[in-house]
Amino acid sequence: MTSLPPRPALALSADEARRIALRAQGFLGAPDRKSGVRGVLRHLGAVQLDTISVLARSHELIPYARLGAVGRDTVESAYWSATPAGAPAPRPHAFEYWSHAACVLPVEEWPHFAFRRRAYRARPHWHHDLPDGAYDQVIKQLRAEGPLTATELGGAKNKGEWWDWSESKIAVERALMYGEVVCTDRRSWKRVYDLAERAIPAPLLHDDLDDPECLRRLVKLAGQSLGVGTRADIADYHRLKGEEFDAVVADSGLVPVTVQGWDKPAWADPEALRTTPRGRHRTTLLSPFDSLIWERARTERIFGFTHRLEAYVPKPKRIHGYFAMPLLAGGKLLGRVDPAREGKVLVAKQVSLDSPKAVAPMAQALREAASWVGCDSVAVGRVNRPELTAELTRALN
Numbered sequence: 001m002t003s004l005p006p007r008p009a010l011a012l013s014a015d016e017a018r019r020i021a022l023r024a025q026g027f028l029g030a031p032d033r034k035s036g037v038r039g040v041l042r043h044l045g046a047v048q049l050d051t052i053s054v055l056a057r058s059h060e061l062i063p064y065a066r067l068g069a070v071g072r073d074t075v076e077s078a079y080w081s082a083t084p085a086g087a088p089a090p091r092p093h094a095f096e097y098w099s100h101a102a103c104v105l106p107v108e109e110w111p112h113f114a115f116r117r118r119a120y121r122a123r124p125h126w127h128h129d130l131p132d133g134a135y136d137q138v139i140k141q142l143r144a145e146g147p148l149t150a151t152e153l154g155g156a157k158n159k160g161e162w163w164d165w166s167e168s169k170i171a172v173e174r175a176l177m178y179g180e181v182v183c184t185d186r187r188s189w190k191r192v193y194d195l196a197e198r199a200i201p202a203p204l205l206h207d208d209l210d211d212p213e214c215l216r217r218l219v220k221l222a223g224q225s226l227g228v229g230t231r232a233d234i235a236d237y238h239r240l241k242g243e244e245f246d247a248v249v250a251d252s253g254l255v256p257v258t259v260q261g262w263d264k265p266a267w268a269d270p271e272a273l274r275t276t277p278r279g280r281h282r283t284t285l286l287s288p289f290d291s292l293i294w295e296r297a298r299t300e301r302i303f304g305f306t307h308r309l310e311a312y313v314p315k316p317k318r319i320h321g322y323f324a325m326p327l328l329a330g331g332k333l334l335g336r337v338d339p340a341r342e343g344k345v346l347v348a349k350q351v352s353l354d355s356p357k358a359v360a361p362m363a364q365a366l367r368e369a370a371s372w373v374g375c376d377s378v379a380v381g382r383v384n385r386p387e388l389t390a391e392l393t394r395a396l397n
Contacts, residue, residue, distance in 0.1 A: 010257045010273060017228050017259045017266075018302050019277040022331050024227030024269065025292045026066040029279030037063040037070060037078035038093055045221045046103040046238065047079075048289040049096065051189075052311060054323040055339045055346075055373060059104055061287035065328075069372040079104050080185040080192075092184035092199055096191065098177070099238045100294065107184070109221075110200055114207035115214040117179035130170055138171040139180065139195070147194040149187060179207070215240065216248040223254040225291065228268040233298050237291070262301060283361045285325040285337065285369055293326060293333075305333040321350040329361035337362065339369070342379075346370035349381040351392065359388055363395035 012020070022028040025044070032039045040063045041047055050058045060075045079094050094104045097113055105113070138153060145152075154168035165173070172193050175181035182199050185192040197205060209217075222237035223229065229237075234254075235245040254267040286293055288309045293299045300306050307326055310318040321338020328334075335358040338350040348366055353359060366378045378396045383389045 012257055012259045014260045020227040020272050021302055023277040024272055027282045028277050031067050037075050040066055042106050044291055045225045046099040046105055048100055049102045050289050055369060058287040058289040062290055065284045065286055091201055096183040110204045111209050112214045112217045114209050115211040120177040134167045135171045138168055142195050147192045149190040149192055212248055215244050216252050219245055219248050219252040223267055224269045227272045228266055230264040230266050236295055281331045283329040283364050285365045286328055303333045320352050327362050327365055334358035335362060344376045346375040346378045352384040353388055359391050359395055
């Protein structure tokens with residue numbers, strides 16, 4: 001029998017909850033430029049990765065949305081430090097693992113994913129069979145040769161479909177899930193695998209924390225990163241189960257609250273409740289995989305904005321475009337745009353504006369995005385409100 005949550009300590013208006021969420025995610029108030037990209041990663045706790053690259057890859061768009069036009073090379077080096085030939089590996093600042101999805105995570109959180117590594121080791125693998133010795137061979141090769149890509153380990157794929165991984169790829173990905181291998185670098189978007197014992201700093205290289213301690217930490221971190229959220233919001237941040245959340249939330253430090261218009265219990269970071277969120281709002285385009293909006297039900301609840309990634313929707317059925325990026329301005333979501341790059345031109349293939357008030361911030365966001373990716377002009381394709389096309393074009397110019 002599940003016990004009832006404690007009586008809420010505070011009642012928040014819908015607007016207060018929205019502003020708390022924006023500040024917690026780094027979109028309200030002065031950006032922390034001194035801490036830079038690594039500060040964004042530590043603040044969010046997880047930055048989701050994805051293979052789609054239109055304007056830029058999602059892990060680049062996350063710090064850009066918060067800090068502005070930080071150099072793309074700066075973003076990459078903040079996550080993954082290249083190892084010069086013959087030099088000892090630098091201390092990593094991040095590693096890749098399964099969190100909300102495949103994510104970049106602060107290296108300090110390695111111990112708190114011990115619960116997930118144990119779970120992977122304990123369950124049988126349902127996808128791929130490995131011949132005897134294949135796993136040990138990958139470990140042996142990494143130990144002898146140092147960090148390697150799947151290709152360097154013997155090839156990532158067989159000759160079949162794209163998902164038909166080679167034995168070495170299956171083995172090294174299994175070792176990654178188990179925690180014996182880690183990815184702290186990428187080379188031309190390929191994971192570079194290394195032994196965890198070599199790549200993770202010694203004080204962090206352990207699975208000493210039991211499951212409840214890991215879960216308490218991740219629930220607390222998710223609550224801090226979201227500011228305020230429901231059980232589903234907070235559990236989903238690192239893909240925890242609802243019952244795992246239930247088991248530790250009372251000891252996580254988060255406090256129960258009610259939020260106007262929310263039909264589920266909620267919890268908030270006590271630090272987020274101490275001061276009223278104030279400051280400058282960021283105007284920017286958001287990756288669909290941004291943690292501010294990656295959970296659709298939460299996005300609808302907080303912003304009244306329904307968003308769906310249509311990259312995998314058949315083209316004739318798309319409404320807003322292949323990689324439609326929501327427009328954040330004034331703390332609200334005012335529209336979206338499906339961008340593309342054609343040489344030095346950023347093409348806004350499909351622009352969806354909620355009202356005429358969205359024209360100026362959309363133009364501002366498109367100009368900034370174009371400059372960031374090295375484009376010198378913006379071309380407008382279709383606009384959902386054709387009568388606003390000319391006004392948007394004027395605002396861009």
